[in-house]
Amino acid sequence: MKIPGKMAKEVLRHSLKPPATLNYPYVKPEMPDNFRGKIVFDPVRCIGCRMCVKDCPALAIEIAAVGDKKFEARFYLDRCIYCAQCVDSCPKDALLNTKEYELAQIDRQNHRITFHAHADGVVVDPAP
């Protein structure tokens, strides 16, 4: 009869090795370059074509005109499924992926972010 416990050797061998898991949140995994994380918006590039709004499967983007050829974007990050279709659809590269993945919030309102159009660049206003 065969003796059970074939994996015992493997287990003992690993008892001397460091753990395979990361000590999150003290050690954070690095995401690959094209990771589909939080989306950012560049109001300077946006032409207001609203292709992103049309293609977003989760209805997570709104583009509003604020003044002459100036647009601001409001994101509902709680609805976003991070598919990055908006990034693909945008003809002007006004939307970009980032590697940011720690997106949990206690308050849902913090998921509503607006990228205001300012002459001197982007201001992210997390207030609803």
Add this chain to the structure above:
Amino acid sequence: MSRVTIPLGPQHPALKEPANFSITVAGEKILSTSSRLGYNHRGMEKACEERTYIQDMYLLERICGICSHSHSTAFVQTVEEIAGLDVPRRALYIRTLIGELERIHSHLLWLGVAGHEIGFDTLLMYSWRDREVVMDLLALLCGNRVNYGINTIGGVRRDITAEQIAGALRDMDILEERTRYYIDIATSEPSFIARLAGVGYISREDAVRLQAVGPTGRGSNVAIDIRATDPYAAYGEVDFKVITDSHCDVYGRAVVRLLELMESYRIVRQVLKEMPDGPVTVKAPRKIPAGEAVSRVEAPRGEDVHYVKGNGSDKPERVRVRASTMANIQAVNKMMENNNLADVPIIIAAIDPCFSCTDRCVRVIGGKREDLGWRDLRRHGISWYRKHWGIDFGELNRKLHSLRGER
């Protein structure tokens, strides 16, 4: 001995998703089982009719978190067929590559789950640790570990670089070595064999009669594999074996999955080495012409069928999905016969079920058949709940709206 019928589920620690099995036992022996699904209906097919083809792609990808690439491939294939698109070869190779990586992660996941169900948690820990290799590779190639989002109508969304190919080949070597080890464990560890051999037996004839698909069928010597019998993507151009096993029990299904892993590594290597150059997409129209098509894909769990009917607009008129668990669930009742009650978790787990992927059938009760539109169906639902449970959806809806913010 007197008979007792024991309900298992819809909520039960042995089930990862809600489903109900009514198991009639005499003592510990199972006499018969009847299964019931329908606790996880998400209304996806109907929702597809309200969305554009591009949005549907992401919705359908989320039918299953594990077979997500299979569902999106099946869907884009049908749409491409209706629109008459000629997908570039490089895109087909990338689809094949991601499809196989998905199978690798799914089979390693199954191995861990099976280990857990039989109390062999050491196997769970190690196989899931090794599965991280393929998950990270998928994140590198597609941009995320789950729901890869690589497909688009007319091709794939991301190209693959020479550097990524080299990395993927290295990962295949690691995984292959580990899989060899697991095959050795599965074929020589006496406790593993003794626990699984003879459990959940289903003969070849019964498997064919009950239309078992995927590893469930192949574990009973039914050589069906859509990759070989109806090649899609680049499967017609790669060389691989259809693995079958004649044990016809849970052990056979385990062996099939483990040996399939080895075939998957072979396919991945071939695809990476022979990947043709060229573009990865063709331009797809937003409005898909009227027409209908069916497409089949071999998901890790078995054959996955999608049907799409277009009407010339940018939204489909009808989408129909048959996930592999729908085909396999019939066989489970048969497999349970003459086993012990304690074998139930592993027998269910052995078909690698995905109940929420399966929940999309409409049962016509009685002979009368009625067609309800979207609006009527909604009205019917609201009044049914008010009448039977006194639930007022108007109030809940208002709350939901205020939670979501006004739209």
